[in-house]
Amino acid sequence: MALTFTDMVTQARNNVPAVSSQEAREKINANPDTFIIDVQDATDAGACGLIPSSANISLGMLPIRADLGVPAELRDERLSDRNRPILVTCGAGGQAALGAYALKLMGFTDVAFIDGGTAAWKQAGFEVEEA
Numbered sequence: 001m002a003l004t005f006t007d008m009v010t011q012a013r014n015n016v017p018a019v020s021s022q023e024a025r026e027k028i029n030a031n032p033d034t035f036i037i038d039v040q041d042a043t044d045a046g047a048c049g050l051i052p053s054s055a056n057i058s059l060g061m062l063p064i065r066a067d068l069g070v071p072a073e074l075r076d077e078r079l080s081d082r083n084r085p086i087l088v089t090c091g092a093g094g095q096a097a098l099g100a101y102a103l104k105l106m107g108f109t110d111v112a113f114i115d116g117g118t119a120a121w122k123q124a125g126f127e128v129e130e131a
Contacts (some may be wrong), residue, residue, distance in 0.1 A: 001130070034085040040091055
């Protein structure tokens with residue numbers, strides 16, 4: 001049976017922890033090395049603002065940027081440590097769950113996604129940077 005986007009997000013949510021915006025902020029404050037990745041396509045990233053210090057790596061490119069087996073020029077060195085804490089976000093959370101799940105499958109040990117994405121972060125009253 002073919003999976004829909006919703007099916008894939010549900011599968012991801014069942015395999016990767018979701019954190020609230022408040023929990024994400026606490027995690028970032030507790031460990032400034034936490035890497036925040038916004039997985040929206042570049043043209044969409046920042047539509048509701050960007051979480052400060054987040055990096056935009058599109059969902060399609062994330063597995064390539066995190067793959068230690070590809071040539072160095074294709075990788076993102078910030079993803080070389082499989083134990084680095086990572087929070088994944090997007091506009092509303094669906095793509096973030098998929099991105100976090102992909103990273104988990106690739107061996108990342110401390111990865112979660114922000115439930116509700118950057119929209120929930122902003123709604124919680126936390127700072128965003130305009131794109």
